[in-house]
Amino acid sequence: MTGGTRSRRVLLLLLLIGVAAPAASGVVTDGLLPNGDFEQGPDASQMNGTRVMSPNSIPHWEISGFVEYIVSGQKQDDMILPVPEGARAVRLGNDATIRQLLSVTRKKTYSITFSAARTCAQAEKLNVSVGPESGVLPIQTVYTSSGWDSYSYAFRARHSTVWLTIHNPGVEEDPACGPLIDFIAINTLNPPRREKGNILRNGDFEEGPFIFPDTAWGALVPPLDEDDVSPLPGWMVMSDTKVVKYVDAAHHAVPQGARAVELVAGREAALLQEVPTTPGRWYRLSFSVGDAGNGCAAPLAVEAYAGRATARVQYESRGMGGSRRASLEFAAAANPTRVVFQSYNHHMKPDGTLCGPVLDDVALVSVRRRARRLLL
Template identity: 30%
Template sequence: MAVWFQRIFLLLLVSICASSDFLENSDFESPPLNLPSNASSSDFVLLDQNTTLPGWTFQGTIQYVTSTDMPDFGHAVQLGEDGKINQTFIAKGDVLNYILTFSLIPGGQNCSSSAGLSVSGPDSNAVFSYMHKYSKVSWQSYSHNLGKWGNGEPINLVLESQITDSESNSTCWPIVDTLLIKTVGVTLDQDSGNLLTNGGFESGPGFLPNSAEGVLIDAVPSLIQSALTQWSVIGTVRYIDSKHFHVPEGKAAIEILAGTTPSGIQTAARDTSEGSRYNLTFTLGDANDACIGHFIVGVQAGSAAQNFTLESKGTGSGEKFGLVFKADEAAAQISFTSYSVTVTKEDVLCGPVIDEVNVHLLGGTASVKPTWLLLVFALLYVAVL
């Protein structure tokens, strides 16, 4: 029972750390001040040196978007050539990881190229681009880890356009809307006996309140810089919630999206002993997002590697699998990689869901759900003794 108390405590800790009040005017619903008199008749209003955007400072070409095809999101900003917006907020309390989630919208039609969006904090930077194959709607949610901060430190969040094709004559400039910052503890408690941290993926980026599409996490080779706590990312994965997708356990899981190259996640099982044998267990399923196909997931644990397959009907499923391996070092590498390119009827990339990842010393105490039958056997065993 202690295992489940720990899981409940972890979920409460994660939910307490989520916050949206770090940024002022994070959804751009507070309109710019000193707008030109004819601004109300235009969907895109160019901001100049006489205009003030509440909560934000800006440089270069910035347009305030007064009408989008996202009725739930409303107003937004477009970052044109050399466009940059920034806001400084203050870290609260103890040192925590600050994770940003934001929505990205393509800025035009019939463009020969799309400009990227550079997102950075004081010691972090990443470039994002809208990719049509990742969403059935005209916008996407992305995440970025701004780093570890605390004790009243100022954090300067900077978003700026970045040209990816200098030879293009027609560029779609990025539109940004609805930013959410979530704080996550630097260290997380592990389930009893599980040598992995965040094996249930309950600690990750925040979900935007009006989003039903999950949150995309682009390639992040570092565990420290990843928005998915203690997991690095290869390619692109989707962080999904139980409110809008099928999640085998808890409130969140990972959907691996393999495109032209494989995608996946990787971590390390701590405190393993070289030469000792361990059991890796996990749940493989689908997200109930009409993803129909033959999933092939390559799993590596220490020096052992094996492919696992699942026939998905796209209606929400989950099957438990396991792999016994021998540790070849003190921190055995654990990875899940999808080689299957699967798409929905809307031609959107989808793929296998990974959840409930556990590593236990073979013969040790496993983290299993208590049942009345097991309790009965336990009581009988104690009575015999």
């Protein structure tokens, strides 16, 4: 083989590899991912009924397993399959996966938000992974009357290109019984900061996952393990299967600023943060409790824990918005101190969806002298 022939073959091989390998677009910007709403779909020749047969037939996505391309209003038996926005979505059946290669900035932290709806499986969950990091999100509880919820997941980029993968690990008798997925977006998260005079980080909840501007249901923050990256910087959610809801002022009554947290799971989920404290020194924890103006009319209550001190703050809600300010003073027993909030009860709106008290504007400051614990 001559040198010229060998060079041409090597060049041809490289060109073939370049064609076959998926390419990431430029560094992602905050908002919807390329074809994150799945409005660009496969050709009819690449489908068998609703099932997508070719791994690369949905633009910007790679699929495997039993993946269906769903049109708004499509029926399965007596059930209408809804789409939250636009006219198209995908459904992940047995052992199905969708993934997209993203260009990101190394060492930055990002949050993924996507909308999911249950169909006919009972204990649905999704495995979301970016590179070596992964988390299992329970989606069997429905928090909206539409059936669609938006979930968030965060990661810290270890490389400049990463695979975002959403996988349905379930295996049902009907391979098409799996969750619908639509509207996948990304948001760059800034490091959790402390306001001047506030020991807590992100106490105003202004930094958090992407909330779709045209949806009124916020974004759910799932339970996290100790080593996970939180989509709500500075804060963790402790629970087995339940979540807290991140809400915006465009669609909810928010006590302060543009964002807040609605505690929708009663005592089954707790929002917490560990803060540096000096044992024996006194501190004041202050916060706002209210309702989201979403029809959650009930005697709401938030339980707050800081070290060994506890307080229950009640708010009589008419479901139309409003809040009250409360504080709790305590002596630190250790370093660090764990600050915890949870709803005292479960609550439902008239349409049967879960709701709860809104928490916002949380601050922790050191106080010079010992004072009795009090509520304002």
